[in-house]
Amino acid sequence: MFAFQPELNERQREAAAFDGGPLRVLAGPGTGKTTTLAARVDVLLGRGVAPERILLLTFTRRAARDVIGRVRASRGDDRARRVSGGTFHSIAHRTLRHHAPSLGLPDGFGVIDQVDAADLMDLIRGELGVVSGARRLPKKTTLASLYSRVVNTATPLGDVMGEMTPWCADAVGDVSDIFSAFVARKRSLGLLDFDDLLLFWRAAVRDERLGATLGAAYDHVLVDEFQDVNQLQWDVLVGLRRHDPRLTLIGDDAQAIYGFRGASARFLLDAPQCLEGLTTISLDLNYRSCEAVLRVANAVAADAPEGFFSVLREATPITGVATPVLEHCADERHQSERVADRVLELYEQGVALRHQAVLFRAAHHSADLELELARRRIPFVKYGGLRYLEAAHVKDLVAAFRLADNPRDAVAWFRLLQRMPGVGPARARRAIDALRDDDGHLPTRHADVADRWPRVCDALPHQSHAMSSGLAHALETRAGEPVELHAERIRLALAPLILASYDDPAPRLEDLGALVAACAGAARLSDVAADQTLEPPASTGDLAGPPLLDDDWLVLSTVHSAKGLEFDAVHVIHAADGNFPSDMSLTTPEGLEEERRLFYVAVTRARRDLRIYVPLRYHHHRVGDDHSWAQPSRFLSDAVRATMVEIDVRPVHDETSTVSAAPLDGAALVAEQLSQLW
DNA sequence: TAATGGGGGTTTTTT
DNA sequence: ACCCCCATTA
Numbered sequence: 030m031f032a033f034q035p036e037l038n039e040r041q042r043e044a045a046a047f048d049g050g051p052l053r054v055l056a057g058p059g060t061g062k063t064t065t066l067a068a069r070v071d072v073l074l075g076r077g078v079a080p081e082r083i084l085l086l087t088f089t090r091r092a093a094r095d096v097i098g099r100v101r102a103s104r105g106d107d108r109a110r111r112v113s114g115g116t117f118h119s120i121a122h123r124t125l126r127h128h129a130p131s132l133g134l135p136d137g138f139g140v141i142d143q144v145d146a147a148d149l150m151d152l153i154r155g156e157l158g159v160v161s162g163a164r165r166l167p168k169k170t171t172l173a174s175l176y177s178r179v180v181n182t183a184t185p186l187g188d189v190m191g192e193m194t195p196w197c198a199d200a201v202g203d204v205s206d207i208f209s210a211f212v213a214r215k216r217s218l219g220l221l222d223f224d225d226l227l228l229f230w231r232a233a234v235r236d237e238r239l240g241a242t243l244g245a246a247y248d249h250v251l252v253d254e255f256q257d258v259n260q261l262q263w264d265v266l267v268g269l270r271r272h273d274p275r276l277t278l279i280g281d282d283a284q285a286i287y288g289f290r291g292a293s294a295r296f297l298l299d300a301p302q303c304l305e306g307l308t309t310i311s312l313d314l315n316y317r318s319c320e321a322v323l324r325v326a327n328a329v330a331a332d333a334p335e336g337f338f339s340v341l342r343e344a345t346p347i348t349g350v351a352t353p354v355l356e357h358c359a360d361e362r363h364q365s366e367r368v369a370d371r372v373l374e375l376y377e378q379g380v381a382l383r384h385q386a387v388l389f390r391a392a393h394h395s396a397d398l399e400l401e402l403a404r405r406r407i408p409f410v411k412y413g414g415l416r417y418l419e420a421a422h423v424k425d426l427v428a429a430f431r432l433a434d435n436p437r438d439a440v441a442w443f444r445l446l447q448r449m450p451g452v453g454p455a456r457a458r459r460a461i462d463a464l465r466d467d468d469g470h471l472p473t474r475h476a477d478v479a480d481r482w483p484r485v486c487d488a489l490p491h492q493s494h495a496m497s498s499g500l501a502h503a504l505e506t507r508a509g510e511p512v513e514l515h516a517e518r519i520r521l522a523l524a525p526l527i528l529a530s531y532d533d534p535a536p537r538l539e540d541l542g543a544l545v546a547a548c549a550g551a552a553r554l555s556d557v558a559a560d561q562t563l564e565p566p567a568s569t570g571d572l573a574g575p576p577l578l579d580d581d582w583l584v585l586s587t588v589h590s591a592k593g594l595e596f597d598a599v600h601v602i603h604a605a606d607g608n609f610p611s612d613m614s615l616t617t618p619e620g621l622e623e624e625r626r627l628f629y630v631a632v633t634r635a636r637r638d639l640r641i642y643v644p645l646r647y648h649h650h651r652v653g654d655d656h657s658w659a660q661p662s663r664f665l666s667d668a669v670r671a672t673m674v675e676i677d678v679r680p681v682h683d684e685t686s687t688v689s690a691a692p693l694d695g696a697a698l699v700a701e702q703l704s705q706l707w
Numbered sequence: 708t709a710a711t712g713g714g715g716g717t718t719t720t721t722t
Numbered sequence: 723a724c725c726c727c728c729a730t731t732a
Contacts, residue, residue: 088722118722143721168725223722289720391719393723413720421723451732453710490710490732563722589720611719627720 037061037068038344044310045069048076050274051304053255053297057281057341058326058633059317059595063092066253066279067099070112073249074104080111084247084269088254090115090564092593096253113247117262118223119563121230124243125221126556131239132229135219135473137434139441140559144424146211146222147173149440153210157203166203167194176208180224181259181291218471219435223563227261234268244269254593255280259291274306283330284630286589288623314344317595319637324672325353326632332666333625341633352674353639355665359679360646361603365401367678368600371640372407372583375598380638382408384597386584388631390609390624394602395585402583413587422527422537426544427558429519433504434555436478437471445500448526449493459488460497475505496525516548516557588631599635602642605659628664641665645679 037045041061044054045068056062066085073083087093093114100109113120122140129136141149151169167175171194178189186205190198215225234240250269252258255278258266270276278300285294301307315323320343327340358364372385389395392413402409425448428441439461446457463484464471472478482501486494503522506515520541527541528534544561551557584596603609610624632639643661 116722226722287721290722393718451710455709587720613719623720 037064038312038314040310040312040314041065041068044312045072047277047308047310049308050276050306051270051300051308052277053300053304053307053309054277054279054312055281055297055309056279056312057315058284058630059315059341060312061314061316062253062279062281062312063095063099063593065312066251067096067103069251069277070096070100070109071103074100074108078248080108081113082246082248083112084120084250085112085114086117086120086250086252087114088116088257088592090119092253116563117258117265118226119560121226121265122559122563124233125226125229128233128239128243132233134221134229135435135437137219137553137555139218139220139431139435139438139555140226140562141215141220141222141431141440142562143173143177143223145440146176148444149214149220150176150207150211152440152443153214154207157206157210166200167197172204172207175204176211177224178291179208180228181261182293183260183264217437218439219437219473220440224261227265231261231265231268234265234271240268240271244271244273248273249275249277251277251279253279254284255297256282256285256294257287257290257292258296259293260296261291263296274304276304283626284592286592286623286627286630288619313340313342315341316344317636318633319343320346321352321672322632322635322637322639325639325669326629328666328669328672329625329629329632329664331668332664333622335622351638353635353672354641355604355670355673355675356640356642357661357675357677357679358642358644360648361397361644363679364602364642364644365398367642368398368602369401369405369407371600372598373405375638380597382581382583385600386586386591386594386596386598386634387600387602388586388588388591388634389602390588390611390627392587394608398585398602407583408581409583409585411585413590420537420540422531423540423544423561425526426520426523426541427561429500429504429523430516430554430558433506433515433519434553435473436475436504437473439471445526446489446497448530449489449497450529451490451492456488456490460485463488479505496529500526512551512554512557513545513548516545516554519554520545588627591634592630595634595636597636598638598640599631600640600642601631604641604643604662604665605645605647606662607659609662610664625664628662641673 038061041064044052044065047069054062054065056065070083070085074080085093085096087096093116097109097112097114100112101107115123125132125134125138129138147169150172154166154169154172166172175186175189175193178184178193179186182189186208187198187201190201190204215222221229234243247269250266252266257280266276278297280294280297282294282297285292296303301309318326318341323341323343330340356367358367368387372382372387375385376382387395387398392411395411399409399411425445428438428444431438432441432445442461442464443454443457446452446460447454452460461471464478464481466472466477472481478501482498485501486498489497500519500522503518523541524538527537531537544557547561548554548557551560586594601609606612609628610621614620614624643659643665645659647657647659
């Protein structure tokens with residue numbers, strides 16, 4: 030009856046076909062989460078549920094696409110495409126755009142990212158003058174994350190500061206003043222940050238009338254990666270399902286890795302107490318990894334003091350695979366060479382580059398490897414870390430797009446005005462003040478901006494008049510003009526600013542063309558800006574030279590960004606204590622356990638080939654030979670090592686390298702260490 | 708009074 | 723790449 034059924038195991042089929050109240054699916058890595066979700070959507074469509082009445086909440090937009098793509102492939106029709114799918118934030122955004130007037134939100138409200146929010150926080154701190162004085166205040170990024178933690182976990186500021194910033198816990202009063210002003214300012218500027226999207230969505234679903242409408246819009250709500258939801262997201266779900274128990278949660282507490290964002294696996298674990306009549310189905314048959322990889326994963330899991338990891342079982346034997354390898358390298362340089370060697374070796378054996386991934390804890394951990402790959406002309410894409418959208422010039426254009434629909438957006442004005450020659454924070458602020466009316470309000474229409482523009486010019490140096498006026502003019506909407514033409518006019522007006530502001534304007538201007546192209550077919554520019562902000566395209570370092578082969582590239586990714594993905598071969602680099610686990614996370618026991626789960630996620634991405642690299646020496650400065658010795662990651666316990674082949678490939682002399690299964694030579698290490706001292 | 712450029716130290720993870 | 727601090731310049 031359902032196309033998926035033949036390939037599902039019994040539990041998966043049960044989950045897919047479940048017909049009733051709340052359902053919880055506990056699904057370890059590789060146990061067919063996507064397959065099961067897709068099958069469930071397929072079953073629901075088969076039962077005649079209208080696709081748009083299925084809400085599929087996923088962690089990334091890509092995950093939603095994957096599920097929907099699978100359903101389409103199985104059904105052979107296009108109904109699946111109309112399923113409402115996306116991240117909490119993107120669905121919130123869509124809902125708010127649709128109901129903006131009833132929520133008191135301005136049409137064309139802007140969406141600002143975490144960096145903009147931090148800048149606004151800083152601006153307000155400056156205005157309030159709390160920056161002075163002997164007491165230390167958290168810096169802007171810390172302020173922004175404090176705020177985010179408070180609203181996402183619904184925890185009082187005092188408690189959060191006691192935990193996150195104990196060194197200035199006495200500044201709660203000042204910080205709460207800043208937060209109040211921050212909230213008020215966003216309202217008056219017509220801006221919503223990431224947290225506001227959820228806050229307004231929650232307010233909407235909690236409202237008696239609007240909430241009922243929103244909830245009734247969906248017959249079924251399915252939530253993926255449920256171990257990574259936070260209080261605010263949970264509240265939204267509870268509101269949405271107030272009058273309807275048809276809710277499916279799927280997740281794995283062993284893969285909870287977003288605690289720093291306020292997420293907690295307790296929403297998954299405590300669901301039986303919170304959701305009446307909950308049915309739970311557990312999936313533990315692993316279809317992804319060979320047994321050798323699973324042994325490593327289970328050994329990592331077994332080291333967790335809480336012991337809450339499920340033991341994965343291999344579903345179908347994957348034969349002819351190598352035992353996972355632990356490689357001790359001399360240093361980062363050497364590690365990069367070894368990884369590149371191994372990648373090419375596997376490639377020769379027929380493992381395409383795109384089926385191999387190098388995973389690491391922090392985005393900058395791949396810097397040296399990227400150079401090595403470029404040197405060897407091995408093409409790659411990198412996920413995680415800085416993204417396309419976060420590049421300064423792209424943010425400039427996005428800010429201009431926001432202004433086009435919302436001239437009140439002082440954050441955007443502040444950013445763009447400072448691109449003008451001779452304009453810094455002070456003049457930018459005065460120029461914005463010149464835009465205000467007698468009550469101090471910024472204009473909501475471009476006509477008013479034009480009226481007040483002469484006053485703005487008075488606040489700006491002469492050399493910037495042409496550029497700034499050109500930009501203001503380009504922001505004005507022309508009746509009947511297609512959105513992409515308007516976008517192009519804005520790009521042209523921005524071009525002189527880019528030329529004046531950056532050392533390398535040419536590639537930056539190219540980038541902007543891509544964003545302008547993305548405007549085709551959009552309803553308004555603020556939608557494009559919001560979409561780009563909510564789901565920025567993964568940036569790829571363009572360091573690699575001419576590709577070895579078209580359409581094939583090695584994947585470099587932070588472990589966080591690799592969540593939900595799988596690869597034939599996985600290389601985990603920098604498995605040294607301090608890097609993985611990151612020493613930033615070690616201040617609390619929960620931090621360490623989250624790192625352990627992260628390591629578990631890294632290991633379980635591998636289908637057949639797993640290699641973990643440990644550099645033993647870290648250089649600190651460019652000049653001199655300052656360095657330190659790293660301990661292998663504490664996650665590589667004896668029990669874990671027992672599941673791997675351990676090799677020490679450090680070169681004895683510069684020219685020769687040896688491969689042996691011998692344990693570390695402590696005496697040689699000490700001797701080398703001492704040799705640096707005299 | 709402001710802007711700008713240089714220098715030095717630092718950088719976890721992301722919607 | 724970014725932030726903070728300081729010296730120099732308009």
